[in-house]
Amino acid sequence: MTRLYLISPERLEHPAIFADDLRAALNGGDVAAFQLRLKDVTDDAIARAADTLRPICQQRDVAFIMNDRPDLAVKLDCDGVHVGQDDMSYAEARRIVGPQRQIGVTCKASRDLAMTAGEAGADYVAFGAFFPSTTKAVTTPASLEIIEWWSELFEIPCVAIGGITVENCRPVIAAGADFLAVAGGVWNHNDGPEAAVRAFNELFSADR
Incomplete structure (x- = not known):
């Protein structure tokens, strides 16, 4: 069954205020992981955000993942790290x-x-972007076929990312994605993050 993988907004001027959004999202239903993905900020700002948000996730058994920075993942006691192709090798x-x-x-x-990462030992691979994204310029559109191919052949979980919302996610779920990585589709949802997470989980349950 598909699960939700939340990604933070790129900027969190006030982590303590965003913490309310995060709690609301987690109140909406099952969430597997939350990735702290801040761009163009200082290490101190990342640390402040992590120290505010990590306990909220870990108290609910939601994996707290650091984007791009294995060194900070260790220093800030995160559950894992997500690395891009331009960051460093697995x-x-x-x-x-x-x-x-x-x-x-x-x-x-x-x-x-994906095969290289899987053979090296990655815990999951991420494919995308599947839809135009408000948070990231899409350099390589991905097709649903890559998820279908991966989920048929490999045990390692795959994450689908890129512009995913409650409205457009059904084909990605049907293709076999283990996780949907969502940022704006939750934080900018018209009815708020709790309603968004609830709606995603209803779709996941319906697809079983």
């Missing part, structure tokens, strides 16, 4: 975070990158 990330933490790898729309 092997280097694993050397930094050790054997216990999760590592996910961005594979865009590439079967080769």
